[in-house]
Amino acid sequence: MESSSVITPEDVLESLMNDGTIDAIRLKIINQLKGNEELKNTTIKMVEQSKVLNTPGAEKQTKRELFDALRQELETSVLEKASKSVWDLILDNGGLGKEISETVERVFCRLSGREAPLFPPDIVTLIEKEKERIKGSEESKGKEKENENEHSDSTSKKRKFDQMNSEEGAEEVASRSSNPPAMLNDSSKIP
Incomplete structure (x- = not known):
């Protein structure tokens, strides 16, 4: 009723x-x-x-x-x-x-x-188990992505700006940027 x-x-x-x-x-x-x-x-x-x-x-x-x-x-x-x-x-x-x-x-x-x-207990239990399974698979995907990032960082050929700066030295980088560009010689002038 x-x-x-x-x-x-x-x-x-x-x-x-x-x-x-x-x-x-x-x-x-x-x-x-x-x-x-x-x-x-x-x-x-x-x-x-x-x-x-x-x-x-x-x-x-x-x-x-x-x-x-x-x-x-x-x-x-x-x-x-x-x-x-x-x-x-x-x-x-x-x-x-x-x-x-x-x-x-x-x-x-x-x-x-x-x-x-x-909601019978079996359905509630199934829903909770499914939520845990989804959460677990999301966590494992996150860990896989972290592992990929760590692996790709170690094999990457690109250098970050900080690495370049520390390798070349801050003074050298500063002196390069303060030098004026080289003058073109007369033979390369455009008529």
């Missing part, structure tokens, strides 16, 4: 928000960020190297003053790193990103009256 109305992304989002799915996904992202040791270590290093904490007299400030100053100094850079980590999670085809895609597809199918999944 297909519905006659068009299902928009906003319809899917509203459904995900109303049934608590967005909150559940948000909680999973937060828990995975909390477990991200690389993000923790980077943040700790940033705090340890902070100008605020390493300024003389910092020990006399209140915790609140230090926290506010640290936030002002580090908030943007820490949030940028956290944001990158979140996008890595969301776009991960094997973990949370896959779960998000499947959930959105399932809700879309339910709202539109279609049967899930729209």
Whole structure:
């Protein structure tokens, strides 16, 4: 039974928000960020190297003053790193990103009256394998081209300007260009 109305992304989002799915996904992202040791270590290093904490007299400030100053100094850079980590999670085809895609597809199918999944796992797997094969063949073509360029450079008879300049010497080249052209002798003058 297909519905006659068009299902928009906003319809899917509203459904995900109303049934608590967005909150559940948000909680999973937060828990995975909390477990991200690389993000923790980077943040700790940033705090340890902070100008605020390493300024003389910092020990006399209140915790609140230090926290506010640290936030002002580090908030943007820490949030940028956290944001990158979140996008890595969301776009991960094997973990949370896959779960998000499947959930959105399932809700879309339910709202539109279609049967899930729209893209069976075998097709998705085949598409991903084909993308990897194409990417691999492009990389190997790039390597072949690099090898050709390296080989052609070593067998080429042409010299680059820098090579000529270094072989002949900069002074010799300069003196040649400053000499006036030779005068034609009288016998070669045109009447």
